[in-house]
Amino acid sequence: MSLIIKLEGPILEKDKGKDMKKWLGIIIQVVVGMIIGFFGSLYAAEKLSAKWGRLGIIWFILFVYIGTFIQINIHEFGHYIFGKILGYKLMSYRIGIFTWNYENGKMKFSIIKNNGYGGLCAMLPPQQGLEGYKELLFYAGGILLNILTGLLFIGLSFLLGISAIISSFFFILGIVGLFLGILNLISFFTENHPTDGKIIWSKILKKPFAEEMMAMNKMMSQLSAGIRPRDLNIDSSLDIDKAEMFHRVVNLYKYYKALDSNNLEDMEHNARILEENIEAFPAYSLPGLYYELCFLACISGDEEKAKKYYEKAGKILERDKDVNGLRVKAYFEYYINKDHKAASTHCDNALAVANKFPIRGQALMEEDLVKALKEKIES
Numbered sequence: 001m002s003l004i005i006k007l008e009g010p011i012l013e014k015d016k017g018k019d020m021k022k023w024l025g026i027i028i029q030v031v032v033g034m035i036i037g038f039f040g041s042l043y044a045a046e047k048l049s050a051k052w053g054r055l056g057i058i059w060f061i062l063f064v065y066i067g068t069f070i071q072i073n074i075h076e077f078g079h080y081i082f083g084k085i086l087g088y089k090l091m092s093y094r095i096g097i098f099t100w101n102y103e104n105g106k107m108k109f110s111i112i113k114n115n116g117y118g119g120l121c122a123m124l125p126p127q128q129g130l131e132g133y134k135e136l137l138f139y140a141g142g143i144l145l146n147i148l149t150g151l152l153f154i155g156l157s158f159l160l161g162i163s164a165i166i167s168s169f170f171f172i173l174g175i176v177g178l179f180l181g182i183l184n185l186i187s188f189f190t191e192n193h194p195t196d197g198k199i200i201w202s203k204i205l206k207k208p209f210a211e212e213m214m215a216m217n218k219m220m221s222q223l224s225a226g227i228r229p230r231d232l233n234i235d236s237s238l239d240i241d242k243a244e245m246f247h248r249v250v251n252l253y254k255y256y257k258a259l260d261s262n263n264l265e266d267m268e269h270n271a272r273i274l275e276e277n278i279e280a281f282p283a284y285s286l287p288g289l290y291y292e293l294c295f296l297a298c299i300s301g302d303e304e305k306a307k308k309y310y311e312k313a314g315k316i317l318e319r320d321k322d323v324n325g326l327r328v329k330a331y332f333e334y335y336i337n338k339d340h341k342a343a344s345t346h347c348d349n350a351l352a353v354a355n356k357f358p359i360r361g362q363a364l365m366e367e368d369l370v371k372a373l374k375e376k377i378e379s
Helices: 011-052 055-086 133-159 164-185 196-204 208-224 245-260 264-276 283-300 303-319 323-335 340-356 360-378
Strands: 089-095 098-103 106-111 119-124
Touching (some): 133 164, 133 196, 164 196, 208 360, 245 264, 245 283
Antiparallel strands (some): 089 098, 098 106
């Protein structure tokens, strides 16, 4: 589990700003949904009611849920298609509870309960980075596929001589696609996460947010290319006083930089900021944060906190066979459970797969951390 892809100061003011952005995102979604869905919903509901009577409304609700699930994953597939074309590397793809994660050189399937999202496509940017419009295409991929398939399904619902129920399903599926596509094209934050439109319009209009986000992408490209965290060039222009997830990721990079430099004071400082603002991160990225908070608690001797975050990482950490997951488990066994044999086994397994970790710069750090523990166990 890798966290790739939320301070000090007046927390009360930051919470107010975060709440305002949360409600603004909710209002935008409701308004757009009402505008796009009102007439289409009336049409589909009337058609279904004429055919099925009172059962028509049940079919309508069912079709909306199914259509939303399908279009969310069409959106993620759009990102995947454009990502592959542009040289991105797939790390994780999720459809509801069904998950494919890149682990030790292979894609592995698992079933993982998710919270707050219906689909996910996490990809690493090319090592050489991207410039100009190419970077925008990745973020626009989901929007384009939603709108194109939305228009296609609406067209099919009218053009094909099919049953009322299938025609209504296609129509609702199309309406949902248009809704998601247009919604994602609007520039706003939802649950502290920018929409694709926020990124796209910021880049087109040359807003500061776009430059900040692209600077963070460049840091990930550095890590992917084999530059160690301790050698990362962290852009000083990044504003770390904002509470959005993309800005808090800077603290994660700084944490890794301190970890790779054996700077415990900076590790604790940035980990504290991450922990205080952990609600700013989307649910899918939390296990990676739990890993590091557990690890730091282990080496700091905070047994209670180490156990707390080990349990929060849960089955994801238990099943993790990547070098970073094995590193955390090895340190937990050594410092908390005092089981040197189990710690040594985790170290051996971690070293065996270290060269398969896709983020090469981080892999070099992970390998050294595991070797350091292995030497301590054997001394």
